[in-house]
Amino acid sequence: MGPWNHNIHYHDIVLRAIPPNCRRALDVGCGQGLLARQLARHCQEVIAIDSDRDTLLRARSARDPQPRIAFVEGDAMSHPFPDASFDLITVVAALHHLPLQPALLRFRNLLRSGGVLAVVGLYRAHSIQDYAWAAAALPASWIFRCLHRRAEVEAPLQEPKETLHEIRAACDAILPGGTFRRRPLFRYSFVWPKPSSADRSPDPASLTASSPSARPAPSSAAG
Numbered sequence: 136m137g138p139w140n141h142n143i144h145y146h147d148i149v150l151r152a153i154p155p156n157c158r159r160a161l162d163v164g165c166g167q168g169l170l171a172r173q174l175a176r177h178c179q180e181v182i183a184i185d186s187d188r189d190t191l192l193r194a195r196s197a198r199d200p201q202p203r204i205a206f207v208e209g210d211a212m213s214h215p216f217p218d219a220s221f222d223l224i225t226v227v228a229a230l231h232h233l234p235l236q237p238a239l240l241r242f243r244n245l246l247r248s249g250g251v252l253a254v255v256g257l258y259r260a261h262s263i264q265d266y267a268w269a270a271a272a273l274p275a276s277w278i279f280r281c282l283h284r285r286a287e288v289e290a291p292l293q294e295p296k297e298t299l300h301e302i303r304a305a306c307d308a309i310l311p312g313g314t315f316r317r318r319p320l321f322r323y324s325f326v327w328p329k330p331s332s333a334d335r336s337p338d339p340a341s342l343t344a345s346s347p348s349a350r351p352a353p354s355s356a357a358g
Contacts, residue, residue, distance in 0.1 A: 157177055219248070
């Protein structure tokens with residue numbers, strides 16, 4: 136069995152979201168580069184960005200270097216990427232390291248028309264339903280750990296601050312038309328294809344929820 140953790144478990148959701156003829160992908164909070172290496176099989180170029188230097192050193196020293204991947208140390212919110220420069224943006228266990236609404240706006244602007252944003256994220260348990268899902272996930276998580284070789288997340292961790300409801304509301308307001316789903320194993324997924332009509336960003340002041348204050352740049356989160 137291959138390496139496994141809660142994030143790797145949902146890589147297939149991201150891979151299924153890759154648009155046809157993907158030229159350039161951005162993997163935000165790339166960690167040790169496991170997802171970036173899979174993306175490189177389907178995309179001509181993958182930019183894998185993470186703010187943690189030690190994590191990137193491990194990613195670059197992997198035994199199977201991929202010429203299609205460029206590992207970048209930096210903040211996805213401020214790195215000088217041109218707008219409309221990516222066909223795919225992937226954000227696995229990293230969105231909760233960023234200010235939610237500004238990050239969604241940033242990713243929308245970085246996508247080309249027809250591009251796809253694919254998020255697998257964590258949320259703060261708040262409701263009875265959240266705790267029921269968490270309780271149901273515990274035995275499933277234990278079984279997966281017994282069947283697979285556990286891959287440790289060797290990167291800085293951060294607890295999520297937003298609830299599932301808050302994240303869904305932000306996605307609906309900023310990126311309407313996406314597919315948002317609660318997932319077992321303490322995760323949610325959000326996949327949004329950018330239509331040509333979404334090129335213009337809304338005024339953040341018009342959004343009902345206030346934007347969280349800026350947080351550290353992303354790196355992979357709890358497995």
